[in-house]
Amino acid sequence: MKITVAGEKKEVADGLTVSALIELENVETPQYVTVSVNEEFVDSEGFESTVLREGDEVEFLYFMGGGR
Amino acid sequence: MAFTNEQLERYSRHIILKEIGAKGQKKLLNAKVLIIGAGGLGAPAALYLAAAGVGTIGIADADVVDLSNLQRQVIHTTNDIGKRKVDSAAETMRAINPDVTVNTYYDFVSSVNIMDMIKDYDFILDGTDNFPAKFLINDACVMAKKPLSHAGIIRFKGQLTTILPGEGPCYRCIFKNPPPKDAVPTCKQAGVIGAMGGVIGSLQAMEAVKYITGVGELLSGYLLTYDALKMEFHKIKLPPRGKGCAVCSDTPTITELIDYEQAACDMKAH
Numbered sequence: 001m002k003i004t005v006a007g008e009k010k011e012v013a014d015g016l017t018v019s020a021l022i023e024l025e026n027v028e029t030p031q032y033v034t035v036s037v038n039e040e041f042v043d044s045e046g047f048e049s050t051v052l053r054e055g056d057e058v059e060f061l062y063f064m065g066g067g068r
Numbered sequence: 069m070a071f072t073n074e075q076l077e078r079y080s081r082h083i084i085l086k087e088i089g090a091k092g093q094k095k096l097l098n099a100k101v102l103i104i105g106a107g108g109l110g111a112p113a114a115l116y117l118a119a120a121g122v123g124t125i126g127i128a129d130a131d132v133v134d135l136s137n138l139q140r141q142v143i144h145t146t147n148d149i150g151k152r153k154v155d156s157a158a159e160t161m162r163a164i165n166p167d168v169t170v171n172t173y174y175d176f177v178s179s180v181n182i183m184d185m186i187k188d189y190d191f192i193l194d195g196t197d198n199f200p201a202k203f204l205i206n207d208a209c210v211m212a213k214k215p216l217s218h219a220g221i222i223r224f225k226g227q228l229t230t231i232l233p234g235e236g237p238c239y240r241c242i243f244k245n246p247p248p249k250d251a252v253p254t255c256k257q258a259g260v261i262g263a264m265g266g267v268i269g270s271l272q273a274m275e276a277v278k279y280i281t282g283v284g285e286l287l288s289g290y291l292l293t294y295d296a297l298k299m300e301f302h303k304i305k306l307p308p309r310g311k312g313c314a315v316c317s318d319t320p321t322i323t324e325l326i327d328y329e330q331a332a333c334d335m336k337a338h
């Protein structure tokens with residue numbers, strides 16, 4: 001199926017979960033990433049159980065602590 | 069208040085813009101912006117806001133200028149090493165534009181002083197370098213209903229969002245709590261490309277100018293990310309405000325400011 005990750009179209013396996021996508025995408029500090037699917041945040045407890053569907057738009061939001 | 073001839077000349081490139089005009093320039097001259105952190109983000113933001121004629125600029129920082137700051141903190145010079153950053157920044161801003169009144173706060177922000185610090189300002193700009201400060205500033209701005217430009221930079225990446233309390237989502241809507249100490253690297257540990265502060269800090273200044281003049285659309289409800297290596301900007305749409313947010317929902321569970329513990333390696337550079 002096709003999904004969009006961070007604005008980029010990708011072909012992924014059917015039934016892919018959010019946690020599997022996090023692994024696939026090599027997300028940095030995965031335990032602290034915020035994930036949104038179709039402009040809704042997914043609770044981190046729900047990463048395992050959230051199955052992605054065709055056309056889903058996934059975003060990863062990262063902590064960025066610097067500034068000075 | 070009429071413009072002097074000197075002001076007409078100084079701000080001519082603003083006044084000629086139909087979106088700004090004399091009216092917008094007057095709004096800038098009457099505006100008060102607080103910049104927290106006179107570093108990578110705060111330095112370029114302060115330079116542009118002073119040059120733009122923002123009438124009152126507050127600058128808060130508890131550090132002194134260090135040689136390692138000069139790679140990116142462009143408001144300070146080699147001659148400023150050892151000076152309080154707020155004094156060095158204030159000198160530069162006054163030298164750029166005598167129209168600007170600069171208020172300096174040689175202090176860390178904390179739950180004790182932040183409400184008092186932000187209360188007289190129209191717009192707050194977060195240029196701090198650590199999560200405890202970023203969460204504190206977010207919560208204080210939500211509670212005091214102060215518009216805020218939040219930003220973060222690290223390595224070759226940067227991001228920002230504009231928070232309009234009561235209207236759009238806040239920082240805590242995205243990130244519920246700060247990460248544990250040392251779990252996520254800071255600039256000091258990881259490094260940051262100098263021009264990143266220039267890119268993101270200037271975008272923060274742009275948001276402040278747009279807010280003050282009422283021009284265009286603010287970055288509320290979006291997180292804008294910038295990856296310098298890929299040379300990509302990406303705008304992430306955020307869910308609406310408050311859904312389960314501990315501080316900005318209509319039934320907040322956080323009603324008092326929290327001083328989170330600082331990562332040990334960042335104590336000096338707080």
Ligand SMILES: [Zn+2]
Pocket residue numbers: 237238239240241242309310313314315316317
């Ligand atoms: Zn919120």
